[in-house]
Amino acid sequence: MSSSEQRVRHFQDELEQLKARLLEMGGLAEEQVRLAVKGLVDRDRDLIARVLAGDGPLNALHIEVDSRCFTLLALYQPMAVDLRAIVAAVKINTDLERVGDLAINIAEAARQYVGHPPVKKLIDIPRMATIAQRMLRDALDAFVRRDTELAQHVLNEDDALDALKTQIFRELLTYMLQDPATIEPALDLILVSRHLERIGDHATNVAEDVIFMVLAKDVRHHAAEGN
């Protein structure tokens, strides 16, 4: 095997490890979101406390992935598709860490919420959580499989999440107008829906990075308008 082939193989091995770390992060972030919402719906204070204390592994991976990316850039000076993969990994890393932070934010709102009587039975928030988690999972699958169709599907799903967030707000508004005692807990629920919508935005960021990595096309911010 020539030194050039060895170098390419080492780089590909490193890239695979990087992808594995990002998948691990995605799994942790998704689980934190799932548990935070479950804690809210089940009014489970212990579970909420576990989420609040549970972002350590995600933060450690955040730092590790950044360090791996720096090292790969410095040692291999990748070009073209390899360069795009590393740049995408750096950005996806930040998105996943932010999803972990949003799970904490949801848990904090849940902790506030369970201190009050329930405003209503929670139906749309678990639906939002299911969609947001699926978007995140699909976006990461798209990253690992270099699947731009799946990435595009993630982008299309964002609409459903936005619509649910609007619906939740309108519904809670009627509760708040009828009974001012519900204002505080209802605002907590509105915050949760906002955090879930943001998680969807991070998933769309990941999906956009996948499209950039594979096709070298920038689809962010209606890219055609700016170019």
Next chain:
Amino acid sequence: MPTTAPPRPHLPRAPVAAPEPAVQATAKIDVSGLDFYYGTRRVLEQISVQIRPNEVTALIGPSGCGKSTFLRTLNRMNDIVPGARVEGAVTIDGQDIYASSVDVVDLRRRVGMVFQRSNPFPKSIFDNVAYGLRINRLTTSREELGGRVESSLKSAALWEEVKDRLHTSALSLSGGQQQRLCIARALAVEPEIILMDEPASALDPIATQRIEELIYQLKTRYTIVIVTHNMQQAARVSDVTVFFWLGKLVECDRTDRIFTAPTEKLTEDYVTGRFG
């Protein structure tokens, strides 16, 4: 708090605008349908490319792909190779450089060349730079000759290092200094185009960096075509990159595109080190 959803931050997606063309109309060098043969062996096949003025064009590709041969067709350096034959057209400022009326010596004055191994003459620093001026009788007085030598050494970023020892042997200079001396020698006869064949491949990183800085400064006055095996160097110094493979031109585009998002799979495989 809003009662309706704010505009979605990312959707929907409009088609991405087409990239701007890699090469526009005003070419300094226009190569069209160029074939090059060593005897019966065709080493360049139907090369067509336009090279714009005041830009650095890098030629990349694996060993034996024809990039150095191509470079040498631009000032007819291949003429001296027995059995070499050219078909197709190379024009500079619209003039066919292979026309029978072309004075090859004058062509090579207009199109200077710097080689991989610095090749100063075993003469003084001054005489190396003055050489082309003297044989072409391009100056009329000692003062003018001295002035041209000084300005060439300044342009090649060597003057400060050698101004106190102009009459010592050029062979006493370091490798990087010798290469800059060869650039000064090429600049002295006031060329329009400078061809560089791996000018920094024999130099250490600091000397390489100086050559690269020099290339960057020189492109404001000259059109530069450089052959390099060092991909990062091509990425750093050039505006346009041309990728050759097996005697064919595979892709020519803006350098940033070649190294971030090349169109051809072959180019991508080469710049990512998958072959070559």
